[in-house]
Amino acid sequence: MDLKTVTYLIVGATFLLYIGIAIWSRASSTKDFYIAGGGVHPVANGMATAADWMSAASFISMAGLIAFMGYGGSVFLMGWTGGYVLLAMLLAPYLRKFGKFTVPEFIGERYYSNAARIVAVLCLIIISVTYVIGQMKGVGVAFSRFLEVSYGTGLMVGMLIVFIYAVLGGMKGITYTQIAQYCVLIFAYTIPAIFISLTLTGNPIPQLGLGDTMTGTNTYLLDKLDQVVTELGFAEYTTEKRLSTLNMFAYTMSLMIGTAGLPHVIIRFFTVPKVKDARSSAGWALVFIAILYTTAPAVAGMARLNLIETIEPNPGDHLVYDERPDWFKNWETTGLLKFEDKNNDGRIQMSADTTDNEMVKIDRDIMVLANPEIAQLPNWVIALVAAGGLAAALSTAAGLLLAISSAISHDLIKGVFIPDINEKAELLASRIAMAVAIGLAGYLGYNPPDFAAGTVALAFGLAASSLFPALMMGIFSKNINKQGAIAGMIAGITVTLLYVFQHKGIMFVQSTSFLGDMKANWFLGIEPNAFGFVGAIINFTVAAIVTRMTGKPPVEVQELVEYIRVPSGVSRAQDH
Structure with a gap:
């Protein structure tokens, strides 16, 4: 059976599964729509949280960026994983104990101000819309290749699927759909990695295969990768930094605290019955996340090695363009892979020197999806990867869109x-807001400003500079008042946005000279x-200064902070 047919069958089956779950779990109340009724089992919620958090950036783009950035790409692994631990330990249990539906609702009540709530809603919308663009990019990339439709058509299909199960089911439908999507994406990510690791190293465990020797040789895989990239003029894969140590530190911290401030992930902890269940589901989610995140470096390194050895089998031995493999031709038709014969010799020359390099475009987002094709794996494996990429993008897109619609209907209209x-x-207002948000996401996703992970990194930076400090101070400081919180959020997100647009940082540029x-x-x-990260420091600083100038919050608010922090059973505080 040809690849297109197999892909339609596998992807179609998963889409029918998602729609069936949405119909079965249709939300009948606002509690169902916002927090899935509040009765989701911790293990199930952990799986849904993992799917919600592991977006197209994690599945499609992260390994692609690591493949080309090498050691410098570790900022994504350290930042996103560390940020989830930070969220699970410092924020999730306390926010669950507070017992409300949304992040802006917490901020509005903690800072006793509708103005603070409105500012939080605006920040949430900016963050979520930026984030969802990356998911739409992932949907378009996967569809354009494997279903052989245009990028725009792929977006439309993805939007329709999300519309059906998100608008119908709300958080209840999204939760159970995300459990199914997690199963799809994790099998889709690990099975090809196992195949490729066995082929290259003989080791079936990709995490170990990355540090193992190549099959039939005494050469370690990473040593071989360093050799082939340096022969083409690139920096060593295992040591190249992302610009500087300070920049890598700031990037890691931005992703870390941005993760802890993501509203669509935080609301997942409102869906469990008790505070201890929030802690338990956080632990389960970390286990489920770790399976993919420990596999990603292996996928990245092996994909880069396979790509180079396909195009440059030996130093100076360039692949004849007319003899290029089928996977190369297939991705060329999408426009995400492009060759230009600069010296008219009919061969593909790959080089770090942009004047000589004839691979003028290799979209980082294709690496995970193309890897099984490059490795010549069976069609069902390639089709499974397509289904997994779509599952990752759609699961996170649904969570983001729910966060946007909840902010509009619950925090603005009702609140x-x-x-x-x-x-x-x-x-009804929630469903209308969701439909509008889906339309906006599709429109912006049609012309994405960046690679999926680059756009998502920007969203994390916006979350880090706006919501995270307000949440942290709201939980751990009794003294921060509404004026300080509002000023801090506005200052943090404004400075970050101005810096981004002033320096055109919305473009995750590939050219070293341009960088x-x-x-x-x-x-x-x-x-x-x-x-x-810098925006977050500004937020904290402005909030502290303004609070010092305007006085402490009311006594009842200070008592609320004490109540949130004291474990249930120790004092009068009890779980909601």
């Missing part, structure tokens, strides 16, 4: 403008996608 709205009308030109104008050499 501020129409407090006495009935539940039926609020549920050098831009770096001259960067603050301490920190690239814009990493500036969220």
Whole structure:
């Protein structure tokens, strides 16, 4: 059976599964729509959280970026994984104990201000819309290759699927759909990795295969990779930094605290019955996440090695263009892979020198999807990877869109403008807001500003500079008042956005020379996608200064902070 047919069958089966779950778990109340009724089992919630958090950036783009950035790409692994631990330990249990539906609702009540709630909603929308663009890019890339449709058509199909199960089911439908999507994406990610690791090293465990010797030789895989990239003029794979140590630190911290401030992940912890269940589901989610995140470096290294050895079998022995393999031709038709014969010799020359390099475009987002084709794995494996990439993108897109619709319907309409709205009308408003958000996401996703992971990194920076400090201070400081919180959020996100657009950081540039030109104008050499860490420092500082100038919050608010922090059973505090 040909690849296209197999892909349609596997992807179609998964889509039918998602739609069936959505119909089965249709939300009938606002509690179902916002927090899945509040009764999700911790293990199930951990699996859904993992799917919600592991987006197209994790599945499709992260390994692609590591494949080309090498050691410098470790910022994504360290930042995103460390950030989840930070979220699980410092924020999730306390927010669950507070017992509300959304992040803006917590901020509005903790800072006793509708103005603070509105600012939090605006920050949430900016973050979530930026993030969802990356998911739409992932959907378009996967569809355009494996279903042989245009990027735009792929987006439309993806939007339709999300519309059906997110608008119908709300958080209840999304939760159970994400459990299925996690199963799909994790099998899709690990099975090809096992095949390729066996082929290259004879070791069936990819995490160990990355540090093992190549089959039939005494050469370690990473040593071989360093050799082939340096022969083409690139820096060593295992030692190349992302610009500088300071920039890597800032990038890692931006991703880390940005993760802890992501509203669509935080609301997942409101879906479990008790506070201890929030802690338990956080632990399970970390286990499920670790399976993919420990596999990603192996996928990245092996994909880069396979790509180079296909195009440059030996140093100076360039592949004849007319003899290029089928996978090369297939990805060329998508426009995501492009060759230009600069010296008219009919051969493909790959080089770090941009004037000589004839592989003028290798979209980083294709590496995970193309890897099984390059390795000549069976069609069902290739089709499974396509289904996994779509599952990762759609699961996170649904969570983000729910966060946006909840912010609009629950925090703005009910929380501020129409407090006495009935539940039926609020549920309708939520669904309308979701539909509008899906349309906006598709429109912006049609012309994405970056690679999936680059766009997502920007979203993490915005979360780091706006919501994370407000949440941290709201839980661990009794003294921060509403004026300080509002000023801090506005200052943090404004400075970050201005820096991004001033230095065109919305583009995750590939050209080393262009990076050098831009770096001259960067603050301490920190690239814009990493500036969220600086924005967070500004947020904390402004909030502290303004609070000092305007006085402490009311006594009842200070008591609320004490209540949130004291474990249930120790004092009068009990789980909601």
